[in-house]
Amino acid sequence: xxxxxxxxxxxxxxxxxxxxxxxxxxxxxxxxxxxxxxxxxxxxxxxxxxxxxxxxxxxxxxxxxxxxxxxxxxxxxxxxxxxxxxxxxxxxxxxxxxxxxxxxxxxxxxxxxxxxxxxxxxxxxxxxxxxxxxxxxxxxxxxxxxxxxxxxxxxxxxxxxxxxxxxxxxxxxxxxxxxxxxxxxxxxxxxxxxxxxxxxxxxxxxxxxxxxxxxxxxxxxxxxxxxxxxxxxxxxxxxxxxxxxxxxxxxxxxxxxxxxxxxxxxxxxxxxxxxxxxxxxxxxxxxxxxxxxxxxxxxxxxxxxxxxxxxxxxxxxxxxxxxxxxxxxxxxxx
Numbered sequence: 193x194x195x196x197x198x199x200x201x202x203x204x205x206x207x208x209x210x211x212x213x214x215x216x217x218x219x220x221x222x223x224x225x226x227x228x229x230x231x232x233x234x235x236x237x238x239x240x241x242x243x244x245x246x247x248x249x250x251x252x253x254x255x256x257x258x259x260x261x262x263x264x265x266x267x268x269x270x271x272x273x274x275x276x277x278x279x280x281x282x283x284x285x286x287x288x289x290x291x292x293x294x295x296x297x298x299x300x301x302x303x304x305x306x307x308x309x310x311x312x313x314x315x316x317x318x319x320x321x322x323x324x325x326x327x328x329x330x331x332x333x334x335x336x337x338x339x340x341x342x343x344x345x346x347x348x349x350x351x352x353x354x355x356x357x358x359x360x361x362x363x364x365x366x367x368x369x370x371x372x373x374x375x376x377x378x379x380x381x382x383x384x385x386x387x388x389x390x391x392x393x394x395x396x397x398x399x400x401x402x403x404x405x406x407x408x409x410x411x412x413x414x415x416x417x418x419x420x421x422x423x424x425x426x427x428x429x430x431x432x433x434x435x436x437x438x439x440x441x442x443x444x445x446x447x448x449x450x451x452x453x454x455x456x457x458x459x460x461x462x463x464x465x466x467x468x469x470x471x472x473x474x475x476x477x478x479x480x481x482x483x484x485x486x487x488x489x490x491x492x493x494x495x496x497x498x499x500x501x502x503x504x505x506x507x508x509x510x511x512x513x514x515x516x517x518x519x520x521x522x523x524x525x526x
Contacts, residue, residue: 242496274498336420385488
């Protein structure tokens with residue numbers, strides 16, 4: 193732990209306050225001991241999110257692998273989303289717990305660990321949020337321009353798109369090698385993440401690429417879908433041609449999945465927008481660390497909720513989940 197003239201410390205394990213920026217440098221268990229009203233809820237939420245999110249995302253992968261009715265082009269995006277979310281629930285959430293309990297000193301003992309965790313977390317989060325963006329684009333072409341859909345979203349093209357999303361996150365990380373930004377332990381959010389103060393332009397680009405571009409494209413796609421479906425319904429109401437009504441079932445059925453993705457988008461923007469705003473607005477690192485902790489923990493909830501949204505809003509996934517739960521119950525009772 194580095195000490196400066198602006199720091200106050202009574203012993204090697206005490207809380208250190210940086211007067212200029214308001215940063216509190218916590219040692220082992222000190223966050224829990226000095227701020228239990230914030231630390232305990234954060235620890236409970238992160239622990240629950242890690243456990244439930246891991247089981248839920250594994251469940252998504254299992255039902256898609258075992259249920260033929262779920263294996264289609266759209267499921268490639270869902271698998272990609274579940275895999276990227278698994279990193280957060282399996283690695284990032286537990287490492288965040290360790291950071292809040294043990295402080296930076298734990299990661300100082302393992303050279304490169306915190307930087308690796310933060311770097312891979314960047315790739316995972318960018319992949320997760322841009323996958324949601326690509327799912328909305330997929331639904332737009334499926335509903336509004338189906339002729340183009342079959343050419344654009346072949347299985348091979350979709351797999352290539354999913355892989356390219358990891359490359360996008362990787363570019364943000366590789367920029368660190370050119371001394372653009374960095375990753376490490378953040379003293380305010382108390383976890384391994386990219387260094388938001390290393391380069392403000394990099395922080396803005398990070399926020400825009402990870403949150404605001406996917407959010408803008410996704411909401412635009414859903415507005416276009418809504419307008420298209422509304423226009424189509426008006427035409428159907430004015431028509432007595434049963435053939436036209438039958439052909440529209442293709443779009444109506446697909447609209448159910450679009451609604452599911454719309455709810456995922458709403459959860460996504462609710463979880464990530466506070467975090468993205470704090471990143472851009474806290475240019476001098478003066479915002480209280482309690483706000484940073486809250487925003488990062490809230491953002492971490494997103495990867496733990498997607499599987500539940502499928503269960504609550506999509507009948508095919510609800511049936512697949514129920515069949516899997518019934519099978520597990522039979523296995524346990526044998």
